[in-house]
Amino acid sequence: MPDQLRCYSPVDGNQYVQRSYCSDEELSASLELAKEAQRKWQAVPLAERLKLLQGVLTYFNEHRDLIAEQISWQMGRPSRYADGEINGLLERGRYMLSIAEQSLADIQPPSPPDTEHYIELTPVGLVLTVAPWNYPLLTTVNSVIPALAAGNAVILKPSAQTPLTGEHFQRACAQAGLPGGLLQCVHLRHEQTNKLLSEAKVDFACFTGSVAAGAEFEKSAAGQFIGLGLELGGKDPAYVREDLNAEQLKEAAEALADGAFFNSGQSCCGIERIYVANSQFEAFCEHFAAEVKSLKLGVPTLSETTLGPVVKTSAANWVRKQINEAVAQGAKAWISSNDYPLDDGEGVYLAPQVLTNVNHNMSVMSEESFGPVVGIMPVDSDQQAIELMNDSDYGLTASIWTRDVAAxxxxxxxxxxxxxxxxxxxxxxxxxAWTGVKQTGRGISLSTLGYAQLTQAKSFHLRLG
Structure with missing residues (x-):
């Protein structure tokens, strides 16, 4: 069993980060430290907690250039876009802090005579956040900031592909003056993470990742009555209706191409399948393919690169397999990989692809791709589009393009x-609320409702006199 975490950069295949995995003894000590820090933190007035947490966000703003560069090297996103994730972190973090007082306030229903009653929202205690690699800051901030604002402690396990992002959260908390041990970044093996759940060492766990890993997460927590927040896979659809004019259709194609291919398609809410009204189908596909062909596949550290590598060779080969199978079954490929010299058919640099003549019997239209490919189908009606959009095991987001708001x-x-x-x-x-249905997961992050799963309701029924 390896005792070292090794992150290999998809940029050049070389090792970029090496860290020692946390030992079982170190993990036990971290848990004790976190629980002690949480007891003290819970007693800190909310206004003071929020002020300190603003300092956590300040850290990311001050160190954005370094963090953005590290993200590019760790997971391959073009450097021209890496800074945007920090902007998103700041937007979400600031918003969640701005609504903390109202979200965490006592709930006070009308009281009967001679009675005072109310519901107090108390911290759950120790929160485990298991973050993915594709948006390592954005997915982490969704749970970490509201968890801390609510008075909890956090054990943060970053992805082995993006370990440095978790370490930045720990530094940010230290610089902001939060109690030592309140948030700890720990590099854990899978079996250690599972043990935290199976032995109820934490009180709530937030996980973002694949459906298979989410199912394993649930099994580990079975019978322990631990709250879980699971954001899992996606196969997000878009529907382009017939009422768009020519300019709007072109704008929809451009926006959907960005939604499908940004981050090399490695987004749980990225567009993976598109349904277009028959009358608009041909024109839409032409616009869409032209936009995709304008993407520049290249080394992500170069300023002109708009499409970087996917994270691992296995991920690239999965997308290649989906494309090849679809074409063998009659799909039309709009883009030639020969136009992309970096795509050698074997590595992580993968040409984008647009497929038509596809159907739901094909993997590319039914199984999560998580890469730079999208399938487009014509539809005859709203009802057919609805049926096809719902014909999926996933349910994170759906995108509708029309001038008719009521429709x-x-x-x-x-x-x-x-x-x-x-x-x-x-x-x-x-x-x-950021949430999903079916195999996309369970639980809610962001919004006022995001605080609900990170707190425990405690009712007070006081008979007076």
């Missing part, structure tokens, strides 16, 4: 998904 709302009510977008995609509004 979009009606369609949105019938789509099995956690978020419905109109004329946009691939964005998290921190004021709204």
């Amino acid at each position: 979009a709302k009606l369609i949105g009510k019938q789509i099995e998904t956690g978020t419905v977008f109109l004329n946009r995609c691939d964005y998290l509004d921190p004021a709204l």
